Amino acid sequence: MILNALLLALREIRRNLLRSFLTVLGIVIGVGAVITMVTLGNGATKMVSDQIASLGSNLLMVMPGQRLGPGRDSAGAPKFKIADIEAIQQQVNGLKAVAPVVGSPVTLVAGTQNWSSTVSGTTNDYFISGNWKIAAGRQFTDDEERAGKAVCVIGNTVRKELFGAGNPVGSSIRVKTFDCEVIGLLVAKGQGGMGQDQDDTVLMPLRTAQRRLTGTLDIGSVMVSLKDGTDATAAIAQLRSLLRERRKLAENADDNFNVMDTKQIAETLSGTIGTMTALLGAVAAVSLLVGGIGIMNIMLVSVTERTREIGIRLAIGALENEVLWQFLIEAVVLSACGGLVGVALAFAACLGLSSLMHIPFLFNPAINLTAFGFSAAIGVIFGYVPARRAAQLDPIEALRHE
């Protein structure tokens, strides 16, 4: 009896290709969308949390102005000077590196290639605080730093844009009005926590940038990295009181500078990721629902035609159970096919998109099973339940169904 039902079910599927295709499509989309979305979301989350972990929690960023974020007032606040950097180095305990940073957007030209990037004027401490390694060439020499020579260390993106795959060390780049010798290449880091390209950077001695690019002795920000085991809270407090003193702030005045702990950034980002994950979950739930409704629709739309079919089958001697088995098998086969195709498609899509978006591909069995199970269940229920109702009618009523 089941074998017959299987035969009949497969025949019906083949015979109604369009209906079968639409049913399968509904399930494919329901399953595929959910899995793709959640898998990519998980990958992105993983990537960001990895980046946060790689930042470490012993880095402080000191900037003029009151706070980060909208409405910040950095324009009016006094910038730092080299004397501030020296004072921090001498008077705050437990520091590993103190790197002043002067940023300036520039257009770089090498041969026939040009590229817009940002120059950071800084010291060799930057390699420590920014956790940069040299892939080729070398850091700045004391002489170069003191004299403000036209030398630079470039990031991997700048190398790719200007020199292709070649070794840039020893070549020359035109930065605004002057030529600058490339003395080093940084090891690639990839995307930063905010999605920016960390490798799109050019490092120069602080003095070079001040003299030739910004034309002032101002320092935009300071990157302070703490020795392992240093109490960040104590170091921040020390740094704050030092800077308040140097900037002659009255007892009750607000700070006109901002010390940011990367731990804080990490916490902020974790919060954001939590929100993102919740959002993704909600989107996934909605897609499941929409996919489910699609499946439901196509199943219910064909009920009229199928009710007559059930009437015919009953009239020529089919048992109720035989009809039900046939419809159940049809629903299961279609749902399972749709589910499997959906899973496969989602796998391919995740593979392609994750490499395109530079995020890791994390196969998540739970979401695959959930999406498959949910869609297949809807397919089976809405394929089977109306059939059961029809099969319980007197044959003549099923035949008369309009």
Added chain:
Amino acid sequence: MSAPLIELRGITKTYGQGQAAFQALRGVDLSIAAGEFVAVMGPSGSGKSTAMNLLGCLDTPTSGEYRFQGINVEQLDRNQRALLRRQCLGFVFQGFNLLARTSAQENVELPLLYRGEPGAVRHTAARAALAKVGLDGWETHTPAELSGGQQQRVAIARAIVTNPLVLLADEPTGNLDSKRSHEIMELLGRLNSEQGITIIMVTHEPDMAHYARRIVHFVDGLVDSDSATEAA
């Protein structure tokens, strides 16, 4: 005369409830012996189709007793009635009721499939039945590719492929022109005389009724007259 194959006693059928209730059959008594060819006639609304559906176990009466080969059909459950349809009855509908997008061959094989006949038997029997109704060469055509008369002949082939005891036909010629109608009636006549299949046929065309050997007239849900024809 042998014991009747089919016996109806005081059968009533009411559709709807309360004010809207409509009594289609109001106490029908009828008995039909094996091998008869009965035409059921009557104006529309007289209950002849309802009676036909009850005879075919496609519908259940509101009250009364239906005995088939002495078995009280009312006491059978749904599955037993389905088995009765499967084993003993063949049904030809006015609207053909073939499965769409399904070849003539497969439509005719279907009752055999439910009987559990193996593929080779189904195949041969269905071909033979289609040949009997003059449709050899049309096995692979779907209902949409067949004319009305051809579809009706497929339906008849489907009804007789199981060699039923009784063939129930509800206006088998209702949708056909007169030439096709006569072909179908001659076919039914042959099935009755050559194979001894009991045929009960609803029709409103006196021409068609005269192929039968007995005519039962329904009026207002009751048997009004019951007479033999010249063919008998």
